[in-house]
């Protein structure tokens with residue numbers, strides 16, 4: 001199938017004799033859509049992200065991007081299409097300055113020098129870091145590092161952008177700004193966005209939500225369907241810290257938990 005990331009019957013183990021951390025996972029990400037992947041810690045979300053851009057390879061089942069199977073031979077082609085930002089950008093920086101770091105990905109793609117200079121400046125403007133071109137990435141704050149890592153991927157303009165808890169170190173306002181920026185790019189360029197997140201605002205505003213539980217796709221649907229699903233509150237109730245966190249977060253935005261299904265329009269309005 002063209003123009004999508006597709007998981008077909010994917011089972012994955014980190015060690016041969018260990019139980020699988022993903023079990024028969026099937027789903028797809030269409031071109032241009034925003035999909036939020038949510039679930040408890042350890043449910044397999046990061047493993048999914050790593051399988052999407054060839055940091056890991058599926059042994060059983062198939063992961064493909066625009067019809068191309070993700071395997072050791074295709075990995076460089078895949079990474080031109082799929083850009084990824086991790087929670088901890090320190091593992092991702094290669095340049096000694098912010099400018100070099102952002103330019104690195106473009107150099108690999110043979111982008112002409114003048115265009116590169118323009119794109120570095122443009123992507124730093126997008127994330128409000130334009131005055132940091134000459135700074136050392138490792139000396140920035142956690143949130144600034146995340147902004148720079150996101151700028152690095154925006155500069156490459158991939159077809160699919162994966163954000164794995166990539167705004168977790170930003171304060172709520174900064175997170176919202178960055179997400180709006182990424183969303184603008186996504187809408188203008190028809191890029192797909194996959195966000196692995198605990199942020200309620202990302203969950204309610206995505207086009208589609210995939211809920212992972214213990215290595216399996218537990219539920220998949222629009223945010224409205226996820227919140228209205230009769231078991232979604234009990235799903236959240238499986239993990240008390242997560243309920244507490246979500247309830248707290250909702251209170252912060254002036255939304256309280258209710259027994260009846262949550263009203264999606266209200267939530268979008270309250271949170272954005």
Ligand code: ADP
Nearest residue numbers: 014015021039040041042043044045046047048
């Ligand atoms: P999530 O992103 O939802 O927190 P992960 O995909 O990181 O989940 O992890 C899924 C499971 O795989 C967890 O049980 C985790 O302990 C295990 N796991 C993750 N990375 C490794 C690794 N490098 N080696 C062995 N087990 C791992």
